Amino acid sequence: MSVPERRKPSRAPRTPMPERDPRERRDTFAEVGLGYSAEQAMGEAQRCLQCANPTCQQGCPVGIDIKSFIGAIIDGDLPRGVAVLKERNALPAVCGRVCPQEEQCEASCVLAKRGEAVAIGRLERFLGDTDVACELAHRCVPTVAPASGLRCAVVGSGPAGLACAGELAQLGHQVTILESLHAPGGVLSYGIPEFRLPKRIVEAEIETLSALGVEMRTNSVVGQLVDVPELMTEEGFDAVFIGSGAGLPMFLGIPGENFNGVYSANEFLTRVNLMRAYEFPAKADTPVWRGRKVAVVGGGNVAMDSARTALRLGAEEVFLVYRRTAEEMPARKEEVHHAAEEGIEFKMLCAPSAIVGHDGWVTGIVVTRMELGEPDASGRRSPVCVAGSEFTIECDTVIVAVGTRANPLLTRAAPGVEVTKRGYIVTGEDGATSVPGVYAGGDIVTGSATVIKAMGAGKKAAAAMDCWLRETKTAQ
């Protein structure tokens, strides 16, 4: 429609993201990516072809109207851009920072085939930040449908719970979130570090959500304080969404894992992010052991975050021990790049076999060299041990970042809700569990995934809950 009036798309290369200098980064938890200026955002937006058939949108798990929001930036109409984004995504400033865009929207951008995709994520962040920078009264808050008189409980305030709650509130239901920690946000608050996702951004986006009338009950451990049937009977909720994540840390199961100085990534990151141990003792009361030589085991975003956090706490050397090669590392490429720039040493094709210590404290990690063998069922070549290749990496801290599983606390308290052998909740496409009125989504269903996938699941479940509620419950 309006496309012909617009200028021709620019042929400029992708606009780089201004970033804090890697040398300076080692000493600060301040954010690495500095965000686009208005000019940079405009320049980048003008690279967008405004395709008649925007394939990028098919790559987005929540179906953001990417073409329109970029169109709004081209037109200089930022409020419209924000509104378009928020129609589909309640947390754009968060997603603009942490989504794996390179595998999603940007992977399906037409320009990606010819070179460099439009920096959709950075533009999303730009608009998200524009909104978050306003006072609450001036932010874009979606409209709320007339009150249905029905009440929904949402367990967990991670991306899945927040997305579900926001959607249900917009549909006119009265929503209460029950969160076990003292701060909402799930992994966004306790896991992803400040230098990648500042907590004030998370807080601001959650604040916008509460402007929809969502009640937040922190310090409420479902399964201990109240269980799911009680929510539906005694507390009078008409439907329940479970978005409790996959927060149970896994350990390696090797000797020496309980030495002092051995952390799960969850503990290490929780101490630093949620409890702000990097400000101990002046501004926060929770300590963290600050190692000088730190070995991090794992190859995902969690391992990368732990390694970079350890560096910022003052470690002289940080090793990342991974049993495959850089190619197979599940972490986002951008974050691997950032980690390397900051001086993290990658020990690839190394599998830990024991942790050694002295006087109760860790002194090293014993690893075995690996080679890549035949591809397995998933197509990945699986590592095999090289006989007699063991060696010890000296260190005073080990951080185990090899994944998390479902925490049984909640599922134990949801009788009748079918779970898999590993404790994940079984749901249909729409998030419905085996108990009528009880829905679930996010990492507690899929296992560790991504922020945007968890949000997608929360939204999908909210739509299904809405239908179910309107069909089965008559508002009083």
Place this chain on the structure above:
Amino acid sequence: MFRIVHKRQLSDTVYEMGVEAPRIARKARAGQFLMVRADASGERIPLTFSDWSAEEGWVRFIFMRVGKTTHQLAHMEVGDSLADVVGPLGVPTHVEGVGRVAIVGGGVGAAVAYPVARAMAEAGAEVTVILGARTADLLVLEEQLRALPLKELIVVTDDGTAGRKGLVTHPLKELCEAGAIDAAFAVGPAIMMKFCAATTKEFGVPTTVSLNPIMVDGTGMCGACRVSIDGVTKFGCVEGPDFDGHAVDWEELMSRQRVYTEDERDADAEFTRSCKCRH
């Protein structure tokens, strides 16, 4: 916010505090605990319920002033509020069908021993309580314990300033020798629990201990609280705090409790310097 509705100093370093928490009070069971945060920059610390009232909507705990957070709590008064109180956490102590039991409470461990003794007595057990402390001033909850239908209350102090002189393990051993107990429950400093467990083991008396590893979330998310039970790693907060005392790796527990000793000294020194009160 959780308003403080009761506060009492029990000894030089031990305090009892009650907070308004009606939802938690409805669910509390003996042996369970709370995570408490004094203010917005505070540490989350675990404290066991010493008492609660579902009708009146409050929960109580007893704490010993040992470091920054407990020091700060000691300064708070009725009418002030704690930033966060989470609970009930942990598995309640098993109290049904325990028969003849000795409950050993050392120091502030009495905070746990009291509700456990009450619950076991209510469930029909024949309860002997051994209440121990270093010195008379540190004995807590003696009166409340006397009000329970116990078989016996044995008071022991290291220095003999109250009750018998000696260690809690002495009367515990006598009870075992006399064949007077079918089970034991011990709560207090790790070293005391270790020796209680060693004492009963000789006699094959099953012994439950309430462990106090360092915790962060208290909900099974971080693994800070891991303890080795018969060589298997367990999470103290969700699988405990009660475990089989004969299966605990005590050296590991005590070593892990010391990780932050130096840091915590700094934090408390900082707090003491900045606060103008006399404590």
